[in-house]
Each structure stands twice: as C-alpha cells, then as structure tokens.
Amino acid sequence: MALIVQKYGGTSVGNPERIKNVARRVAKQRAQGDQVVVVVSAMSGVTDGLIKLSKEITALPSEREMDMLLATGEQQTIALTAIALHALDVPAVSLTGAQAGIVTDGVHTKAKIRNITPQQVHQLLDAGNVVIVAGFQGETSEGQITTLGRGGSDLTAIALAAALKADLCQIFTDVDGVYTADPRLVPGARKLPEIAYDEMLELAGSGAKVMQLRSVEFAKKFDVVFEVRSSLNDNPGTLVKEETSSMEDVVVRGVSLDKNQAKVTLFGVPDQPGRAARIFRALSDATINVDMIVQNVSHDGGGRATDLSFTVDKPDLLKATHVIDGLKPGVGFKEAVADEQIAKLSIVGVGMRSHSGVAAKMFDVLAHEQVNIAMISTSEIKISVVIQLSQGEQALRALHTAFIG
C-alpha cells in the first residue's frame, strides 16, 4: 500500500463533469489499495471572478481580505470533489488548508509554508478516507487565513507529500509531462521520462511554463519525487527527482525559448566600483525582475568605461527604461538602448558538467543558421543566449536537432 498525493489544477476541476472525472481517477487509484490525498485548485475562472468583484469595489484591496476572499475558491472545489467521491461510494473528507495543518507565515497573498502538522490527514487516511485538501492556502499560527501565491497548489501538494512522507506526488495538469522542447514549436520534441530537479529549475527559469520555480525548489529541498502528468489521459508523465549518475549520459535534457524578454544596454558606464550595484538596486526597488546580466570587458582605451546589458520581462521594459533614465546623471553612462525584438534561447542538462565543448557546439549550430548572438550567460548546467526574436524558433529547432535529435 502506497501513500500518493495527487494534485489537480483549475482546468482539471473546471466544472462538475470534470470534477466527476477527477473523482473517477482518484477512485481507481484507491481501488489499487493505495491511500490517496488529493490537492485541488479553485475551479478555473473562480479566482479571476472573485478578483474582479474586489476590483469593482476598490483598485487596491487589502491583502488579508483578498486571502479571505480567494481561499473560498479552493474550499468550494474540495467540497465538490468529496461529494463526487461519495457518489462513487468512496469515503472522502475535505479539509481546508488550515484543517490540514498547513501553517504559514503572515505574508498575505504570498505566504510561505512554515510547517505542516498532518495528524488529522493521517487519521482520516487510516480510517479509510480519501483526504481532499484545499491547495494554495494555509493559516498563520494566529489563525489568519493565508494564500501561497502563484503556483501555490503545486506547493501545497509537494509540501504535503514531504510532511506525509508520501511515496509519490503526482501533479496532474493539461500537458503530458516535461518535453525536450515546446512541442508547439519543435515538432520532434519528446516527452522526458525523468528529469533532475536542477534541470527542471533551469528549464522553468528559461521560459518552460510547466511549474513555478518555488515548488520545484521545495521538492528539491525536501527530496520529494514528483510526477508531472496529464489529467486527460493515462499516459505516464515525467518524474522529477534527484539527479542520478545515468542522467549525466544525456548532455542536453531540453531546449527552451523565452520570447517574453527585452534587453537594455547601457553604453559607456564608468568602470568604477558600485555603479552596477546602483543600477540593479534601483531596478529591484522598482520590483523589476532582471534575468540575464552581461558586462563586457572595458573597451574605452584606458579601461574607464564598459557596456552593460541586461534583460527584463517585456511588460517591465517601460518601467525599466524610466528607472534607467533617472539614473543617467548619477551613474554617468553615455546612452541606454532598449530592444524588444529579442529572444532568450537556452539549453539545459546536468550532463554538461561532465561534457566539454557544449557551448562551442551550440555556437557552431547557431552560426550555421546565421544567427547572431547578442548576449551569452552560462551556469553549470545551462547555457543561454540572447538572439533576434525573428530567428528564435528556427534556432530552437536547430539546437533541438543537434543536441537531442
């Protein structure tokens, strides 16, 4: 008998018919003799509808009250899912995040899980029930309702799996698993049977949208093996787990293209300590997330100036150029140029650590495709380049062919 945590997202529980499908799937798992904990999101559209109501009252609702409001979405789904399981004669009990023992800090709308005391979940499981837990929510130790922010239901599932010492955590979604590349862009993309946490993290950070970084980070930290799979079929998905030695045989696990970035280059930045710090502090204070940063070696004769490029999410570009313009007198750069027509292309694989020449091969492939590289950034298991947006998909396919086949 295994203990399995299954998480179903908002689309999977989007209406009564789909909730009945989820119940059938859960019932099947339980019929195999397993204990099942189900984590569900709000029905698709419910959270947005509640946000809309609040916005009709005021533009800036209090975060505590938004948590009170939004937590109802998941609470509705757990009740309906329990009702659907009862209709299949499966004993089931729903629990809010608070009832499931999920204790968070007090940072409303993006609370962090502090600890989980899953006694009640264990008791209900031992009494033969399927236990259905509201994702995305918890409670402070003072009894305030909190929500976990984006990707919160995945986090609930993974954290519960850790606390319950579950044998497996399954994240059901509308894709079949993690692919070597986005199948809509690369026809030859293949589903990966397994992937290392670090690869998943680098892929997620490179524009692959399967899961939020924080859930993967949490899984890595607490060594929770989880499977990303589809709620629409019975195909096996992708196991996300600690790196194994055999994983290193594959140099590149996946390639990804992020078309949602823009580049800003500051020309003639005086090459003195503290200039870069001032720039990125100002961007951070404006809550602008900077992804790649590249500083070229000084080129201005006596090494007194340098060029600095960085990328930001496209929607933040206007805000970023405003911040940068304001810094011009203080920092003393010559000119700032923004470019929206870029894409970030990444290859990811733990095998890179033990294989040399990966970067050279990547640049060769791009050169062969007449793709010019504007920025390069590398980590131990990832190489990212910024190229022209118009060449993005062609370059993605070429890299997939070259490294994955």
Place this chain on the structure above:
Amino acid sequence: MALIVQKYGGTSVGNPERIKNVARRVAKQRAQGDQVVVVVSAMSGVTDGLIKLSKEITALPSEREMDMLLATGEQQTIALTAIALHALDVPAVSLTGAQAGIVTDGVHTKAKIRNITPQQVHQLLDAGNVVIVAGFQGETSEGQITTLGRGGSDLTAIALAAALKADLCQIFTDVDGVYTADPRLVPGARKLPEIAYDEMLELAGSGAKVMQLRSVEFAKKFDVVFEVRSSLNDNPGTLVKEETSSMEDVVVRGVSLDKNQAKVTLFGVPDQPGRAARIFRALSDATINVDMIVQNVSHDGGGRATDLSFTVDKPDLLKATHVIDGLKPGVGFKEAVADEQIAKLSIVGVGMRSHSGVAAKMFDVLAHEQVNIAMISTSEIKISVVIQLSQGEQALRALHTAFIG
C-alpha cells in the same frame, strides 16, 4: 459609545455596488462613535449557485460537505465588505463564523449554536475596527465547519448581540419593518414602532415572512432587543422586545393571512384513545409539518366517532393524503377529504390576554362579510381561523379595519 450589531441579508449585499452601500451605512454608524459588528449573508444567488453545482454531481450530497461548500458564500461577502470599508478609510477586519468564536453542535446544515467566545471580536473592536462576521456558519469544538440552516444569518446576529452584550441589534432587510398586515394586501397597513417577542413569534407562525421563528425565539430567550429595518432607506424600523405593560393597551397588534395551507378532514374517526396519536405520529414520521388541529365533539349518536381536521403546508398535501390513505384500515376512519382552497387568517396581540370579547368581535366581523369559518384555533395571544381561500384577502382587510383601523 454603543455597541451595535448590524445584519445585512443577501439582497442587501447582492453585488459590489450594494456592498459599497452597506459599507457607507456602517461607516456612518461608526462615525457617530459607535462600535459596529456587521453580520452578512452570502450575496444573493451565490448559495443557490453552489447548491446547483453540487446537484450536478449528485442528488444527495453529504451534509458535512454541503456545509464546507456553502460556508464559502458568506466568507466571500465578509471579505468584500471589509474591502469596501477600507476603501472608505474605515479600519475593518473580517472573521469567519469559526474565527468569531461561534461554536455549534455537529448537526451539519442545521447546526445549533452551543456557545460564543467573542474575545477576538472584542479585541478587534477595542482596537478601533469594524468587525465583519460571516453569518449562517460556525464550527464544532472539533473544528468542523457547520451551517445553521434557514434564517441562520439572523440567528448569528442575534446570538452575537447576546454574547457581546450589544446595546442594539439591527436586522437590515428589504422591508421597512413589521407591519400590522401585509401592505400588499391591506393598503391601510401601518408599520409598528414596536412589537413583543411573542407577537412576533405568532405573526411569523401565521404567514408573516419577516423572520424565521428560531431567531425570534433565541432573541426572546436571551432578551436581545432587535430592530427590523430597511437597508434601502433611513426610516426607523420595528423594535422587537420584551412585552411592556403599555403593549397591552393594543388588543390586536397585527393580522395575517397564510394562503399556503391546505386542510385535511377525517370523517368518522373512532373516538378511542390513541387514534389521533397514531395519525400525527405517521405524519411526523413522514416529516410533514402539521399546523392547526381541530377535533369536533362526537356527533355519531353514542359518541363513538368524531371528525378530525388539520392543516399542512400546501406542498406537503399530496404526501399527507398518501400517509392518511395508508392509515385508513388501521385507524378505521370513514373518509378523508382534502381541501386546497383554504386560507388561514390570524389576529395577534398580547392585549388579548386582558381584553375579553376579541374572538366574538372577530367572528362578528367575518359573519358580516359573509365569510364561513371552517376551523378555529386559539392561543393566549392569537386567534386563527380557516376560511375559503377566495375570501381570504377581503376578510383580512375587514379584520384590519375592525381591529386596527
């Protein structure tokens, strides 16, 4: 500084605009220096929508899960109401029933309040907040979410007012208060400035639909003075309170007409002990609520048989006649006759206790209107008669004119 509990029903908080209106009203009260606790229902339509979702899954959802589901309706309203108060710069904090300390028994969907520990409400009030409490819900001492059944939000308000020792409890609704008769049927009906608990109970039991009996009973038991008033205007409403000696000066406080009853008469019931018990036990087992019961004196020569009439809610009539038909062999009555074309007409007033001749005057008025009386039933402060449905409204107006003017 007074402590006031205000309750707003589903229509009063039916959309963001109306919630903003409620917030303005609350803010005005607070600006007078009062501490305000607000109890709200689910937005109109929300509870029905959730019930519909559950019915799409199964016809008989579990009551525990229905409570989990329906409690979200009020939770949404409290958050939105707090948000609306913040938008008016009024500090406000929302609390679920559980957070407000409302502890109930474990009878899901119709739980009874066991006790209220309002420390948190007091603390939040003392810190200058308006406290917004979800009506209709509570929590068992084991932490299970419960709901209080029909009229539950009124009950929450009155029970909170008792626990908080509030100076006043205001029930805001879509009528201006309690009237001497239904103004839609009696053009001369007047709003009552005050009414005794017992009168309110008898009127509620006679078809006046302002409030559920249980909330009035609770208020009487714990001596909570409450005011029924409109959320659409600033008119004073009706104070419901303990009977005062001056109330006895008025013989009849109100007249009411209940067109939702049907009459069943059993002819030739053997006049032996236990026959009536058997009949009403069977009806009760079928969860049929019997209102008036009248047994005529025996008429069958040697006193061996009697006629028995009773009234039930019209929707229960079919079920009742089935039950009665099944009893025919056992009880041994001759014939059962059902009549849907009836109405129950009542006059209510604590003054009846000290005034004689009220019944005689009532029958005189009805005789003068050529209204035939089919059944009569009296209590200390009420006289009810069953008459033909077609004469109901005319008779109601005649009684109003005769007793109230």
